[in-house]
Amino acid sequence: MPEVLKEKEQKKLSAKDFASDQDIRWCPGCGDYSILKQVQSVMPELGIPKEDIVFVSGIGCSSRFPYYMNTYGMHSIHGRATAIASGLKASRPDLSVWIITGDGDSLAIGGNHFIHLLRRNFNVNVLLFNNQIYGLTKGQYSPTSELGKKTKSTPAGSLDHPFNPLALSLGADATFIARSIDREPKHLKEILLRAERHQGTSLVEIYQNCNIFNDGAFSTFTDKTNKKENSVYLEHGKPLVFGAELDKGIILDGFHAKIVSLKDDNVSIDDLWVHDETDRNKANILVRFFEDNATDADARPRPFGIFYQEERGTYEDSLSQQLEQEVELKGAPDLNKLLAGANTWKK
Amino acid sequence: MTLEKENTQVKNVLDKVTILYAGDSGDGIQLIGNQFTNNTALYGNDLSTFPDFPAEIRAPLGTLAGVSGFQINFGNSSIFTPGDLCDVLVAMNAASLKKNLSRLKKRGTIIVNTAGFDKKNLRLAGIDPADNPLTNSSLEGFKVHEIDITKMTRENLKESSLGSKERDRCKNMFVLGFIYWIYNRSLDSTIDFLERKFKGKQEVLQANLKVLKSGYHFADTSETFSNRFEVKPAEMQPGKYRNIVGNQATALGLIAAAHRSDMNLFYGGYPITPASDILHELAKHKNFGIKTFQAEDEIAGVCSAIGASFGGDLATTASSGPGIALKGEAIGLAVMMELPLVLVNVQRGGPSTGLPTKTEQSDLLQAMYGRNGEAPMPVIAAQSPSDCFEMAYEACRIAIEHMTPVFLLTDGYIANGAEPWKFPSAEALKPIVLKVKDARAEEDAPYLPYKRNEDLVREWAVPGTAGAEHRLGGLEKDKETGNVSYDPENHQEMVKIRAAKVNRIAKHIPKQELDSGTTSSKLLILGWGSTYGSIKTAAKELQSEGVDVAHAQIRYIHPFPENLGEILSNFDKVIIPELNDGQLIKLIRDRYLIDAKGLNKIKGLPFRAQEIKEEVLNHLK
Numbered sequence: 001m002p003e004v005l006k007e008k009e010q011k012k013l014s015a016k017d018f019a020s021d022q023d024i025r026w027c028p029g030c031g032d033y034s035i036l037k038q039v040q041s042v043m044p045e046l047g048i049p050k051e052d053i054v055f056v057s058g059i060g061c062s063s064r065f066p067y068y069m070n071t072y073g074m075h076s077i078h079g080r081a082t083a084i085a086s087g088l089k090a091s092r093p094d095l096s097v098w099i100i101t102g103d104g105d106s107l108a109i110g111g112n113h114f115i116h117l118l119r120r121n122f123n124v125n126v127l128l129f130n131n132q133i134y135g136l137t138k139g140q141y142s143p144t145s146e147l148g149k150k151t152k153s154t155p156a157g158s159l160d161h162p163f164n165p166l167a168l169s170l171g172a173d174a175t176f177i178a179r180s181i182d183r184e185p186k187h188l189k190e191i192l193l194r195a196e197r198h199q200g201t202s203l204v205e206i207y208q209n210c211n212i213f214n215d216g217a218f219s220t221f222t223d224k225t226n227k228k229e230n231s232v233y234l235e236h237g238k239p240l241v242f243g244a245e246l247d248k249g250i251i252l253d254g255f256h257a258k259i260v261s262l263k264d265d266n267v268s269i270d271d272l273w274v275h276d277e278t279d280r281n282k283a284n285i286l287v288r289f290f291e292d293n294a295t296d297a298d299a300r301p302r303p304f305g306i307f308y309q310e311e312r313g314t315y316e317d318s319l320s321q322q323l324e325q326e327v328e329l330k331g332a333p334d335l336n337k338l339l340a341g342a343n344t345w346k347k
Numbered sequence: 348m349t350l351e352k353e354n355t356q357v358k359n360v361l362d363k364v365t366i367l368y369a370g371d372s373g374d375g376i377q378l379i380g381n382q383f384t385n386n387t388a389l390y391g392n393d394l395s396t397f398p399d400f401p402a403e404i405r406a407p408l409g410t411l412a413g414v415s416g417f418q419i420n421f422g423n424s425s426i427f428t429p430g431d432l433c434d435v436l437v438a439m440n441a442a443s444l445k446k447n448l449s450r451l452k453k454r455g456t457i458i459v460n461t462a463g464f465d466k467k468n469l470r471l472a473g474i475d476p477a478d479n480p481l482t483n484s485s486l487e488g489f490k491v492h493e494i495d496i497t498k499m500t501r502e503n504l505k506e507s508s509l510g511s512k513e514r515d516r517c518k519n520m521f522v523l524g525f526i527y528w529i530y531n532r533s534l535d536s537t538i539d540f541l542e543r544k545f546k547g548k549q550e551v552l553q554a555n556l557k558v559l560k561s562g563y564h565f566a567d568t569s570e571t572f573s574n575r576f577e578v579k580p581a582e583m584q585p586g587k588y589r590n591i592v593g594n595q596a597t598a599l600g601l602i603a604a605a606h607r608s609d610m611n612l613f614y615g616g617y618p619i620t621p622a623s624d625i626l627h628e629l630a631k632h633k634n635f636g637i638k639t640f641q642a643e644d645e646i647a648g649v650c651s652a653i654g655a656s657f658g659g660d661l662a663t664t665a666s667s668g669p670g671i672a673l674k675g676e677a678i679g680l681a682v683m684m685e686l687p688l689v690l691v692n693v694q695r696g697g698p699s700t701g702l703p704t705k706t707e708q709s710d711l712l713q714a715m716y717g718r719n720g721e722a723p724m725p726v727i728a729a730q731s732p733s734d735c736f737e738m739a740y741e742a743c744r745i746a747i748e749h750m751t752p753v754f755l756l757t758d759g760y761i762a763n764g765a766e767p768w769k770f771p772s773a774e775a776l777k778p779i780v781l782k783v784k785d786a787r788a789e790e791d792a793p794y795l796p797y798k799r800n801e802d803l804v805r806e807w808a809v810p811g812t813a814g815a816e817h818r819l820g821g822l823e824k825d826k827e828t829g830n831v832s833y834d835p836e837n838h839q840e841m842v843k844i845r846a847a848k849v850n851r852i853a854k855h856i857p858k859q860e861l862d863s864g865t866t867s868s869k870l871l872i873l874g875w876g877s878t879y880g881s882i883k884t885a886a887k888e889l890q891s892e893g894v895d896v897a898h899a900q901i902r903y904i905h906p907f908p909e910n911l912g913e914i915l916s917n918f919d920k921v922i923i924p925e926l927n928d929g930q931l932i933k934l935i936r937d938r939y940l941i942d943a944k945g946l947n948k949i950k951g952l953p954f955r956a957q958e959i960k961e962e963v964l965n966h967l968k
Contacts, residue, residue, distance in 0.1 A: 077677060
């Protein structure tokens with residue numbers, strides 16, 4: 001190991017060490033700033049030397065992210081960060097790989113790579129900045145924009161049924177599915193830590209406010225006055241409780257979730273749905289929670305936290321094992337033998 | 348098995364023979380073609396092959412569309428093409444005879460399976476049953492040998508427990524045995540092959556062996572052929588040889604380059620005809636640490652390779668025209684980031700899906716210019732099946748030493764074709780100089796990822812290297828720091844630098860040579876890539892007929908060899924034969940301002956030497 005590397009490992013890093021010397025060019029007030037700050041602040045806690053960390057992004061506002069991290073990075077092409085990161089992780093399982101993508105980048109132009117990344121389960125982290133709009137191209141609707149959304153490209157309202165990114169991820173057999181939001185830094189940081197610790201692809205959807213083209217898209221979950229009524233924060237092993245006075249809860253009635261008042265409904269906290277991150281069936285209900293029974297969608301709180309996680313072997317581990325097995329089976333590589341093939345003759 | 352009756356018949360010694368095996372695509376034609384090829388190679392002949400099959404896996408039975416062919420040309424001296432016209436046509440059914448009769452020489456030999464000429468087969472071939480070519484006089488002048496191969500096969504396997512379909516499937520072995528006898532060959536190589544292929548399937552193995560031997564003995568005892576023929580082994584450069592198919596050679600070239608440069612080989616790709624065999628071959632040799640990644644699409648194939656290259660692997664991908672088109676944007680990214688990447692385009696007929704199983708050279712301009720913006724990259728081409736090895740190796744060397752994506756162009760013709768190969772030893776391979784940045788102290792000075800050496804090559808610092816953290820991307824970058832830059836002067840300079848970097852590779856590639864003829868010859872035939880064999884054969888024949896022509900074959904297309912202009916300046920007449928509508932000719936005229944003339948064949952088939960000879964003679968009238 002080179003001397004320089006040893007020194008690096010011993011040096012205690014701070015968030016500042018992970019900030020590059022580049023000026024940040026996001027619009028003032030953009031939710032991306034807060035996410036960048038949380039990512040930079042979580043980095044020193046990972047205990048990984050910064051030369052072993054790589055940020056890969058596609059195209060979009062959020063994809064400028066790698067330029068601002070003082071790690072290795074690649075600002076690639078639209079929708080392909082997931083595919084590039086797959087190759088990188090296959091070649092270098094030792095690196096900590098972070099994919100930065102947006103709702104257009106990962107769910108429109110890069111939709112195919114996105115689902116395949118998840119099913120293969122490379123040990124990488126995907127931070128999906130969802131602002132429900134195209135910002136870099138100045139305001140067209142995205143695959144997560146709500147039906148009927150009026151934008152520059154849909155002045156009469158969008159006709160597209162939106163994607164539910166977490167339901168899509170669960171359908172693609174993701175092994176770690178979480179949601180956080182730009183305005184809850186503590187929560188975001190906690191989720192990022194958990195994401196990095198998970199062995200496998202960690203999909204973190206981050207609600208991110210685009211204050212220029214889609215301002216207030218998530219105000220329901222950020223406005224101090226009512227955010228507690230509209231959000232439920234998931235914790236493994238804890239009942240689903242929400243509300244400003246923590247006076248509401250969720251119970252499971254068969255396959256359907258129901259909101260109950262802990263004050264009036266004659267239910268106690270023990271009757272509530274207890275969150276289990278490892279329960280795939282319940283995760284299926286949770287990721288679709290706010291779509292379920294659409295008429296009272298507004299009355300449903302939006303879940304944040306880790307919806308689901310499971311342990312499943314990673315692609316790169318299987319690949320390494322296979323390569324080792326092949327050596328056992330076919331012997332150590334011998335180029336001369338390979339070039340000669342099975343049948344040779346002399347002239 | 349020994350040839351007990353070796354001397355019972357008069358043996359005719361021939362210099363070379365061309366056989367075309369043709370039949371329905373389910374008849375196992377490619378298999379016996381490959382078996383005969385290996386047998387011929389081991390026998391010591393020089394040879395060249397041309398497999399020609401439909402794009403459909405099971406095209407409608409018995410139809411012209413379903414005909415599969417395998418042509419082999421073998422001889423006692425150097426062979427460079429699969430042969431223009433064939434001496435022997437094996438036709439398993441009416442459609443295969445109808446489709447290929449024009450490829451048979453006058454007074455050539457036809458071996459037909461009469462069972463393939465019943466009413467149904469004639470109708471499927473679009474022949475009026477009243478007009479059966481076996482009974483009307485249309486085959487007059489040819490030597491026709493009619494054998495009911497299907498019936499013989501069934502007779503042989505009367506006792507077998509196999510189903511009737513499986514029994515009939517053995518009939519290709521009858522043909523193979525028959526031909527082996529005619530050309531005085533040993534059955535051993537095929538017996539070995541069958542024993543390996545049907546290991547654990549005793550019943551199938553025994554059936555195939557029985558029919559193979561039956562075909563051999565039938566040829567002997569039926570006296571269909573009064574003579575046996577022999578083509579003596581060829582005089583070839585001393586050394587150790589093996590038989591090699593183009594795609595296999597490409598794969599071995601990539602493996603060898605990774606081995607020589609002490610790098611890990613990564614291949615990201617998506618199956619596509621006719622490139623998939625490169626993936627298959629690499630996947631067989633995972634004990635070399637090769638990481639093959641079958642991606643979800645062509646774009647992910649190249650992007651995963653770019654990721655692996657960023658990580659420090661020797662990253663490669665292969666495809667054919669349509670797939671390369673999909674990869675275009677990502678290739679531009681590799682140009683911009685200046686990362687090593689090898690892209691193999693096994694060209695096929697285009698545009699669009701085009702002719703998937705047929706050959707063409709029509710992606711040269713795509714390789715040169717098929718990206719947005721000014722995105723130059725090296726382009727090289729292989730000229731024969733075995734040359735795919737050397738050029739794949741060269742593609743890797745250039746990519747690594749010059750930090751650039753490199754295109755290697757092959758095509759369906761040489762990718763599926765085979766020839767004997769005097770393979771190199773690992774120790775004799777050209778060295779590849781890999782320079783990767785060592786760890787450095789961050790405090791020294793900001794790391795400059797785009798600082799260049801005298802060849803304008805930037806440094807390669809891979810993740811894990813302390814103190815060299817940097818960000819790459821598709822946005823234009825400052826010429827030294829690599830930071831995003833929209834500065835007008837910087838952009839112009841960077842465009843020029845990227846072009847100059849590729850041009851300087853000319854200093855590190857072999858000089859152009861004439862393959863035959865001299866600089867004072869009256870006419871130069873200038874080819875590139877897979878037309879080598881056809882042009883070489885044409886040139887040699889012309890020269891032996893007293894026509895003063897020269898031949899040069901370009902393998903390094905971008906940049907051209909430094910001395911190419913000088914060579915061209917010696918000739919008043921330059922003919923450029925290409926399997927496209929004129930692509931190299933545009934590059935040559937553009938660069939050297941010469942009045943070169945094109946000879947363009949766009950039929951999905953390689954040139955016949957005769958076609959080139961005729962064109963040359965027209966120009967010398």
